[in-house]
Amino acid sequence: MIKAALAKVISEDLADVWSILDNEEKRLITDAFVIQNFKKNQIIYAEGEEPEYLWCLLKGKVKLFKDGVGGRAQILRLMRPVQYFGYRAYFAEEAYVSSAGAFEPSTLGALPMSLVYQLIQKNNKLALFFISELSKNLGGSDTKIVNLTQKHIRARLAEALIVLKDNYGYEADGQTLNIFMAREDLANLSNMTTSNAIRTLSGFVTEKILIVDGRRIKILNEAQLRKISKFG
Amino acid sequence: MIKAALAKVISEDLADVWSILDNEEKRLITDAFVIQNFKKNQIIYAEGEEPEYLWCLLKGKVKLFKDGVGGRAQILRLMRPVQYFGYRAYFAEEAYVSSAGAFEPSTLGALPMSLVYQLIQKNNKLALFFISELSKNLGGSDTKIVNLTQKHIRARLAEALIVLKDNYGYEADGQTLNIFMAREDLANLSNMTTSNAIRTLSGFVTEKILIVDGRRIKILNEAQLRKISKFG
DNA sequence: GAATAATTGTGTTAATAAACACAAAATTAG
């Protein structure tokens, strides 16, 4: 089953990335790729550790986050299948500045960065893939700096909900967010305390922008939510 | 004089980056490299524009910043000679998400990104240079997200002063910051209003951590400043 | 170098969000 998943990854899902490689290179990757399962809330790597692997999320949901003042975490990015992460620190020759954890039971593949680095040195298209990914992430982080520091609480939460929708989409009903997270995670995504996330979310319910049932969030008025995220 | 500066750039200052290239490649760059002077506060490129050039700061000081809510700017990065910028948006195939402006009269070189992209496709070491730069910047931005959102005003300003020191260093006296910026820029660097930058800076003077003479800032106790930037 | 504009400094008030406390509900573990 693991071999099947791997074959699928190399041949289909990641076609855009790995199809670049020749057969010999593909064999190298296939041999080195290790599949690993993580439980809900399990840490994949932690801030301060030395980066060793390129991680590939095959199934599940993963958050990249950074611990801040008084143990308050900030969620920096959300990963979905099939996305890659964990490589930045290696390329920067730094320890990790953020941690990765599974939101829900997840399956990941690990590839030694030393091997990835080797392949990059020979294969420019692979290098360009990372240049492109890093560039998009950097633009996202720079934008986040301004959004999280300057926007007010309502706009920040609205934006977080939009980010969730854009990342994980809706369920079959076309309204329910396809991710269930604790209010604390919602708070950590939008730079506020848990109480304020709860209160602000309730406000949106009162305004009939959302329906909330536990951790299930149904977005009734996405346009209005986008408006709030832009103009407060 | 321009030709002399260019020759110097290609052959000395940027040795690490461009020494990678063969003679033919070097000639391509030399021919395409355009040197341009900017006045104090002049905009080099603006948010929303399409990226066209790789910019190289040869002389002077440059800020990358992003306009936020109510025209309040956030300074994202500071450039010093010889550093490169303006390439991220091109690689991400996006418009610029931030603007670049000269802090003081500055000399820059511009190289068409289309040419840089061509060279990267053939030259892996050049690709790895950009991978490394982007990775370091991304780590910096992710760290900044947490620092600017979670730290209190004193810590944020202390950190901004440390950043100025680490970027531009001290003058011959070993204490005076080698950059003179308006209080507004100091505020835009540390996510606060100009009034708060002024007030907090005065506080540091009272505590004998700094001496301020107009825009000239002398750091008397860097260790204390670092302590404040870490623990508030 | 005088006029004009911009920046700096300071006081005061208002808005915003955090901190804290606690009950109710939901989830998890045994």
Add this chain to the structure above:
DNA sequence: CTAATTTTGTGTTTATTAACACAATTATTC
């Protein structure tokens, strides 16, 4: 299935920072 634990929801108070106003000083510009 039940007890223990965690999460959610809500009220209240406090801390922090922004907003505004205006005088004094410093830079720019013509």
